[in-house]
Amino acid sequence: MTSPAIATLGDLRSSGHVHRGVKTEIRQNLIARIASGEPSLPGIVGFDDTVVPEVERALLAGHDIVLLGERGQGKTRLIRTLVGLLDEWVPVIAGCEINDHPYAPACARCLALVATDGDLTPVAWKHRSERYGEKLATPDTSVGDLIGDVDPIKVAQGRTLGDPETIHYGLVPRTNRGIIAVNELPDLAERIQVALLNVLEERDIQVRGYQLRLPLDLLLIASANPEDYTNRGRIITPLKDRFGAEVRTHYPLELTDELALVAQEAAVLWPDSTHGAPLVPAHLLEVVARFARGVRDAPQVDQRSGVSARFAIAGVETVAASAVRRAALTGEQLAVARVADLPCIVSASRGKVEFDDADEGREFEVLEHLLRRAIAETYRARLAGLDLRPLQEKFDDGLTVQTGDTVGAEDLLGQLGPVPVLSALLDRLEPDGIGEGPAAVGLAAAVLEFALEGLHLNKRLAKDSDGSRTIYGA
Numbered sequence: 001m002t003s004p005a006i007a008t009l010g011d012l013r014s015s016g017h018v019h020r021g022v023k024t025e026i027r028q029n030l031i032a033r034i035a036s037g038e039p040s041l042p043g044i045v046g047f048d049d050t051v052v053p054e055v056e057r058a059l060l061a062g063h064d065i066v067l068l069g070e071r072g073q074g075k076t077r078l079i080r081t082l083v084g085l086l087d088e089w090v091p092v093i094a095g096c097e098i099n100d101h102p103y104a105p106a107c108a109r110c111l112a113l114v115a116t117d118g119d120l121t122p123v124a125w126k127h128r129s130e131r132y133g134e135k136l137a138t139p140d141t142s143v144g145d146l147i148g149d150v151d152p153i154k155v156a157q158g159r160t161l162g163d164p165e166t167i168h169y170g171l172v173p174r175t176n177r178g179i180i181a182v183n184e185l186p187d188l189a190e191r192i193q194v195a196l197l198n199v200l201e202e203r204d205i206q207v208r209g210y211q212l213r214l215p216l217d218l219l220l221i222a223s224a225n226p227e228d229y230t231n232r233g234r235i236i237t238p239l240k241d242r243f244g245a246e247v248r249t250h251y252p253l254e255l256t257d258e259l260a261l262v263a264q265e266a267a268v269l270w271p272d273s274t275h276g277a278p279l280v281p282a283h284l285l286e287v288v289a290r291f292a293r294g295v296r297d298a299p300q301v302d303q304r305s306g307v308s309a310r311f312a313i314a315g316v317e318t319v320a321a322s323a324v325r326r327a328a329l330t331g332e333q334l335a336v337a338r339v340a341d342l343p344c345i346v347s348a349s350r351g352k353v354e355f356d357d358a359d360e361g362r363e364f365e366v367l368e369h370l371l372r373r374a375i376a377e378t379y380r381a382r383l384a385g386l387d388l389r390p391l392q393e394k395f396d397d398g399l400t401v402q403t404g405d406t407v408g409a410e411d412l413l414g415q416l417g418p419v420p421v422l423s424a425l426l427d428r429l430e431p432d433g434i435g436e437g438p439a440a441v442g443l444a445a446a447v448l449e450f451a452l453e454g455l456h457l458n459k460r461l462a463k464d465s466d467g468s469r470t471i472y473g474a
C-alpha cells in the first residue's frame, strides 16, 4: 500500500489529476465495476437480487441513502463495503483537518496556505480506508460530536471565538470527501438532525452562535429500524427529503444464504486451540441456521425488533465452544461438535431474542421446542428415504447408549459397536468428506448421534435426558 509520490500542488496539476466529487468518484468506479462483471459489493450475502440493485441505482443517481431494516440484517456491513468503491488514494492539502482538495481549499487555514504557497502547497494522500466515518446515533449525541465545537485550547491560546480556526471539527467535517454513516438515525435528537441537515444542505456550520461557510463533499448513508423511521416526528421532514433513496433490507431469504452468512462470520477457527480447530459439522450448521430462521418466524417473538443474523453466528460459536470443552475434559485430539452440544445454545441465546409480553416466562420452552424442530427438519431434509433400521435394531435387544456434552467420540462409538449404515449417514450428512484420523472419528460419532436424535424425534427410539446426560434406548 504505497501512496502516489506527488507532494506539491504544482506537481499534482502537471500530473493531469482531475478533481471529482465523492459521488462522481463512486458512480464512475461503480460503473467500471459493474461493466467488468465483478461484484459491486463483495462479501454481501443474500442481497444480490434485492438490496444490491437498489443500492447500485441509488449510487448511480448520486443519492444519499437510508437503509431500513430490523437489527442484524447486515446494514452496517453493507455500508462499510461501499468504501471499496472509492478511489484507492486521493490527494489532500497536507495537514488539513477536513481533507480539502488541493484544487479547492475550503477551510480558512488552507485558503490562506494556497494563497501564499501557491504551487508549492504541500499535498498528502489519503487511503480510501481513512475516508469513512461512522456514528451510532444516541439521544445524547451532540452537535460537537457530529459537527464541531469551539476548541478551548485554541481559545486559551488567544484566538477569538469569531475566528474559524478555534473550531474543533466533529465527525462530519472530518469525513469531508468521504462516506459518512449515521446508524439508528431516529435516535438523533431533533436539533442535531437540524444541524446535520444544515451542514449537508446549506453547507454552513453553526457552532455556538456563529456561522461558518463550509462546502462539504459527502455521501451520507443512514440506517434505521423501519418502524422508528416512519413514526411521525422521529425524523424531521427536510432530512427525510435529503435521502434520495430508501432501501429496505431483509434477513436471508433462503436457507443457503443463512448458511453462507454463518460460514462467513462464525469465528470457530481458533489457531491457539491445543485441541485442534473445533469442527462444526455441516449438518449441525444447518440445524443452527434452521433454528435461527424458526426463531425469527415464531409468533411468540417480537417481530418489530427482529432476530439478528448474529443469532445463528453466536449459536455456532457456542456449539464449537461446547465441543472444545469436551475435548479438553476427555483428552480428545480434535473437538468435533455433536447434537449433545446443541442444547447449550438455548440458554446462550435467550437474551438475544425479544419475546412478546404474553410469552414472557416461557422463553426456554419456546426455544427448546424450536431447536427440536430444527433438528427434525434437518433430519428429514438430509436423511429422507435412508433405511435406518439397522441402527434402530441394535436397540431392540435392550442396548442403551449414554451420551452427553462431556462424553467423548470414541466412548460413544464404543458403546454403539459397528453400525452398518454409518457410511451412508456420512455420505448424506457430510458430503464434502470427513478426512481421516481424529476428524473421521469425531464426525462418525456426530452423524450417529444425529441419527439417534432423529429417530427419537420421530418416536422410533426412547430417550431419557437429565441435564447434560442423555440415554438412548431402553
Ligand SMILES: [Zn+2]
Pocket (backbone or CB within 6 Å): 093, 096, 097, 098, 099, 100, 105, 106, 107, 108, 109, 110, 111
Ligand atoms: Zn483545509
